[in-house]
Amino acid sequence: xxxxxxxxxxxxxxxxxxxxxxxxxxxxxxxxxxxxxxxxxxxxxxxxxxxxxxxxxxxxxxxxxxxxxxxxxxxxxxxxxxxxxxxxxxxxxxxxxxxxxxxxxxxxxxxxxxxxxxxx
Amino acid sequence: xxxxxxxxxxxxxxxxxxxxxxxxxxxxxxxxxxxxxxxxxxxxxxxxxxxxxxxxxxxxxxxxxxxxxxxxxxxxxxxxxxxxxxxxxxxxxxxxxxxxxxxxxxx
Numbered sequence: 001x002x003x004x005x006x007x008x009x010x011x012x013x014x015x016x017x018x019x020x021x022x023x024x025x026x027x028x029x030x031x032x033x034x035x036x037x038x039x040x041x042x043x044x045x046x047x048x049x050x051x052x053x054x055x056x057x058x059x060x061x062x063x064x065x066x067x068x069x070x071x072x073x074x075x076x077x078x079x080x081x082x083x084x085x086x087x088x089x090x091x092x093x094x095x096x097x098x099x100x101x102x103x104x105x106x107x108x109x110x111x112x113x114x115x116x117x118x119x120x
Numbered sequence: 121x122x123x124x125x126x127x128x129x130x131x132x133x134x135x136x137x138x139x140x141x142x143x144x145x146x147x148x149x150x151x152x153x154x155x156x157x158x159x160x161x162x163x164x165x166x167x168x169x170x171x172x173x174x175x176x177x178x179x180x181x182x183x184x185x186x187x188x189x190x191x192x193x194x195x196x197x198x199x200x201x202x203x204x205x206x207x208x209x210x211x212x213x214x215x216x217x218x219x220x221x222x223x224x225x226x227x
Contacts, residue, residue, distance in 0.1 A: 035216070045164065045207055047216040059214040095163055105211035106154055108175065110163040
Protein backbone atom coordinates (compact mmCIF):
# COMPACT_ATOMS: atom_id res chain seq x y z
CA UNK A 1 0.00 0.00 0.00
CA UNK A 2 1.34 3.40 -0.97
CA UNK A 3 1.84 5.73 1.99
CA UNK A 4 3.42 9.13 2.46
CA UNK A 5 3.66 10.59 5.94
CA UNK A 6 4.71 14.16 6.69
CA UNK A 7 6.37 15.37 9.86
CA UNK A 8 8.26 18.36 11.18
CA UNK A 9 5.53 20.97 11.28
CA UNK A 10 5.04 23.28 14.21
CA UNK A 11 5.08 26.87 15.35
CA UNK A 12 7.96 29.16 14.44
CA UNK A 13 8.57 32.88 14.62
CA UNK A 14 8.69 35.07 11.56
CA UNK A 15 12.13 34.87 10.00
CA UNK A 16 12.76 31.44 11.46
CA UNK A 17 13.42 28.08 9.82
CA UNK A 18 11.79 24.68 9.78
CA UNK A 19 12.47 21.42 7.97
CA UNK A 20 9.63 19.19 6.89
CA UNK A 21 10.08 15.51 6.14
CA UNK A 22 7.96 13.07 4.18
CA UNK A 23 8.58 9.37 4.59
CA UNK A 24 7.32 7.13 1.81
CA UNK A 25 6.52 3.44 1.60
CA UNK A 26 4.80 0.99 -0.69
CA UNK A 27 6.52 2.07 -3.92
CA UNK A 28 10.01 2.44 -5.42
CA UNK A 29 10.64 5.93 -4.11
CA UNK A 30 13.49 6.93 -6.42
CA UNK A 31 11.42 6.20 -9.52
CA UNK A 32 8.88 8.93 -8.86
CA UNK A 33 8.87 12.69 -8.76
CA UNK A 34 7.68 14.12 -5.44
CA UNK A 35 5.95 17.34 -4.55
CA UNK A 36 4.96 19.72 -1.77
CA UNK A 37 1.57 21.44 -1.87
CA UNK A 38 0.25 23.75 0.83
CA UNK A 39 -3.11 25.04 1.96
CA UNK A 40 -3.49 28.17 4.06
CA UNK A 41 -6.33 28.09 6.62
CA UNK A 42 -9.66 28.29 4.80
CA UNK A 43 -7.98 28.70 1.41
CA UNK A 44 -7.35 26.62 -1.69
CA UNK A 45 -4.43 24.45 -2.72
CA UNK A 46 -1.11 26.03 -3.71
CA UNK A 47 1.75 24.11 -5.30
CA UNK A 48 5.08 24.80 -3.55
CA UNK A 49 7.83 22.67 -5.05
CA UNK A 50 8.66 19.51 -6.99
CA UNK A 51 11.72 17.31 -7.38
CA UNK A 52 12.61 14.66 -9.92
CA UNK A 53 13.15 11.06 -8.90
CA UNK A 54 16.93 11.38 -9.05
CA UNK A 55 16.88 14.77 -7.33
CA UNK A 56 18.67 16.41 -10.24
CA UNK A 57 15.75 18.68 -11.18
CA UNK A 58 13.86 20.95 -8.81
CA UNK A 59 11.06 23.43 -9.32
CA UNK A 60 9.67 26.16 -7.05
CA UNK A 61 6.73 28.51 -6.83
CA UNK A 62 7.81 32.15 -7.09
CA UNK A 63 6.39 32.73 -3.61
CA UNK A 64 9.03 30.46 -2.03
CA UNK A 65 11.95 30.63 -4.46
CA UNK A 66 15.17 31.52 -2.71
CA UNK A 67 13.74 30.70 0.72
CA UNK A 68 12.69 27.04 0.46
CA UNK A 69 14.80 24.09 -0.67
CA UNK A 70 13.40 20.72 -1.70
CA UNK A 71 15.61 17.64 -1.49
CA UNK A 72 15.35 13.89 -1.17
CA UNK A 73 17.30 10.94 0.18
CA UNK A 74 16.36 7.93 -1.89
CA UNK A 75 18.28 5.59 0.42
CA UNK A 76 15.92 6.65 3.24
CA UNK A 77 12.75 6.96 1.11
CA UNK A 78 12.42 10.49 2.45
CA UNK A 79 11.54 13.86 0.93
CA UNK A 80 12.45 17.13 2.62
CA UNK A 81 11.48 20.76 2.51
CA UNK A 82 13.87 23.19 4.18
CA UNK A 83 12.02 26.42 4.87
CA UNK A 84 14.00 29.54 5.75
CA UNK A 85 13.06 33.19 6.28
CA UNK A 86 9.52 32.15 7.09
CA UNK A 87 6.73 34.69 6.73
CA UNK A 88 3.22 34.87 8.16
CA UNK A 89 1.85 34.00 4.71
CA UNK A 90 3.69 30.66 4.83
CA UNK A 91 1.26 29.51 7.53
CA UNK A 92 -0.48 26.48 6.05
CA UNK A 93 -0.94 22.75 6.09
CA UNK A 94 1.88 21.31 3.97
CA UNK A 95 1.11 18.16 2.01
CA UNK A 96 3.58 15.77 0.47
CA UNK A 97 2.28 14.24 -2.76
CA UNK A 98 3.64 11.54 -5.02
CA UNK A 99 3.65 11.97 -8.79
CA UNK A 100 2.20 9.21 -10.94
CA UNK A 101 5.58 8.68 -12.62
CA UNK A 102 8.92 10.35 -13.28
CA UNK A 103 8.94 13.73 -15.01
CA UNK A 104 5.28 14.32 -14.20
CA UNK A 105 3.39 16.86 -12.15
CA UNK A 106 0.33 14.63 -12.07
CA UNK A 107 -0.25 13.86 -8.40
CA UNK A 108 -1.84 10.72 -7.04
CA UNK A 109 -1.15 9.87 -3.41
CA UNK A 110 -1.13 12.57 -0.73
CA UNK A 111 -0.10 12.51 2.90
CA UNK A 112 -2.30 13.74 5.73
CA UNK A 113 -0.41 17.02 5.96
CA UNK A 114 1.60 18.82 8.63
CA UNK A 115 0.69 22.26 9.96
CA UNK A 116 3.20 25.09 9.91
CA UNK A 117 2.30 28.22 11.86
CA UNK A 118 4.44 31.34 11.51
CA UNK A 119 3.83 33.93 14.18
CA UNK A 120 5.07 37.46 14.54
CA UNK B 121 2.06 30.88 -15.66
CA UNK B 122 -1.09 28.98 -16.61
CA UNK B 123 -4.17 30.22 -14.78
CA UNK B 124 -6.96 27.76 -13.97
CA UNK B 125 -10.39 29.39 -13.64
CA UNK B 126 -12.84 27.11 -11.89
CA UNK B 127 -16.59 27.67 -11.72
CA UNK B 128 -18.80 27.87 -9.85
CA UNK B 129 -16.99 28.58 -6.59
CA UNK B 130 -19.85 26.92 -4.74
CA UNK B 131 -23.10 25.18 -5.49
CA UNK B 132 -26.02 23.68 -3.60
CA UNK B 133 -27.46 20.42 -4.81
CA UNK B 134 -29.70 17.62 -3.64
CA UNK B 135 -28.97 13.92 -3.31
CA UNK B 136 -29.47 12.35 -6.71
CA UNK B 137 -28.72 15.51 -8.69
CA UNK B 138 -26.31 15.59 -11.60
CA UNK B 139 -23.55 18.11 -10.89
CA UNK B 140 -21.12 19.72 -13.32
CA UNK B 141 -18.00 21.71 -12.42
CA UNK B 142 -15.93 23.54 -15.02
CA UNK B 143 -12.28 24.52 -15.22
CA UNK B 144 -10.81 26.74 -17.94
CA UNK B 145 -7.10 26.97 -18.65
CA UNK B 146 -5.60 30.29 -19.71
CA UNK B 147 -3.66 28.52 -22.47
CA UNK B 148 -3.46 25.09 -24.03
CA UNK B 149 -2.56 22.28 -21.64
CA UNK B 150 -3.39 19.30 -23.83
CA UNK B 151 -5.17 16.80 -21.55
CA UNK B 152 -2.83 17.41 -18.60
CA UNK B 153 -5.61 18.06 -16.13
CA UNK B 154 -6.48 16.34 -12.87
CA UNK B 155 -9.44 16.59 -10.49
CA UNK B 156 -9.29 16.19 -6.71
CA UNK B 157 -11.89 15.87 -3.97
CA UNK B 158 -11.20 17.26 -0.51
CA UNK B 159 -13.32 16.82 2.59
CA UNK B 160 -12.90 19.06 5.65
CA UNK B 161 -9.74 18.31 7.59
CA UNK B 162 -8.61 15.68 5.10
CA UNK B 163 -6.01 15.47 2.36
CA UNK B 164 -7.10 15.84 -1.27
CA UNK B 165 -8.00 12.61 -3.04
CA UNK B 166 -7.26 12.06 -6.70
CA UNK B 167 -10.35 11.37 -8.81
CA UNK B 168 -9.38 11.88 -12.44
CA UNK B 169 -6.17 12.37 -14.40
CA UNK B 170 -5.45 13.06 -18.06
CA UNK B 171 -8.74 14.97 -18.17
CA UNK B 172 -10.95 11.88 -18.37
CA UNK B 173 -9.19 8.85 -16.87
CA UNK B 174 -10.64 7.57 -13.62
CA UNK B 175 -8.19 6.82 -10.82
CA UNK B 176 -8.24 3.26 -9.57
CA UNK B 177 -10.98 2.71 -7.02
CA UNK B 178 -12.94 5.85 -7.88
CA UNK B 179 -16.62 5.14 -8.61
CA UNK B 180 -17.86 5.55 -12.18
CA UNK B 181 -20.36 8.23 -11.16
CA UNK B 182 -17.39 10.60 -11.56
CA UNK B 183 -16.38 11.49 -15.10
CA UNK B 184 -14.23 14.10 -16.79
CA UNK B 185 -14.15 15.62 -20.23
CA UNK B 186 -12.22 18.15 -22.28
CA UNK B 187 -13.15 20.60 -24.99
CA UNK B 188 -10.15 22.65 -26.02
CA UNK B 189 -9.06 24.49 -22.88
CA UNK B 190 -12.33 23.82 -21.07
CA UNK B 191 -12.56 20.87 -18.71
CA UNK B 192 -15.56 19.43 -16.91
CA UNK B 193 -16.03 17.20 -13.89
CA UNK B 194 -19.44 15.56 -13.71
CA UNK B 195 -20.97 13.66 -10.80
CA UNK B 196 -23.85 11.71 -12.27
CA UNK B 197 -25.93 11.18 -9.13
CA UNK B 198 -24.83 13.09 -6.06
CA UNK B 199 -24.62 11.05 -2.86
CA UNK B 200 -24.12 12.24 0.72
CA UNK B 201 -20.44 11.24 0.67
CA UNK B 202 -19.84 13.48 -2.37
CA UNK B 203 -20.40 16.74 -0.51
CA UNK B 204 -16.91 18.19 -0.50
CA UNK B 205 -14.68 20.72 -2.24
CA UNK B 206 -13.36 19.87 -5.70
CA UNK B 207 -10.18 21.22 -7.31
CA UNK B 208 -8.76 21.02 -10.81
CA UNK B 209 -5.00 21.10 -11.42
CA UNK B 210 -2.94 21.47 -14.59
CA UNK B 211 0.32 19.56 -14.87
CA UNK B 212 1.26 20.53 -18.43
CA UNK B 213 4.05 22.81 -17.21
CA UNK B 214 5.60 24.32 -14.10
CA UNK B 215 4.50 26.06 -12.03
CA UNK B 216 1.75 23.54 -11.37
CA UNK B 217 -1.48 25.43 -10.78
CA UNK B 218 -4.81 24.67 -9.16
CA UNK B 219 -8.26 26.06 -9.72
CA UNK B 220 -9.81 28.01 -6.88
CA UNK B 221 -12.07 25.14 -5.84
CA UNK B 222 -15.80 24.37 -5.94
CA UNK B 223 -17.59 23.68 -2.68
CA UNK B 224 -20.52 21.32 -3.18
CA UNK B 225 -23.07 21.74 -0.41
CA UNK B 226 -26.35 20.09 0.48
CA UNK B 227 -29.48 21.92 -0.64
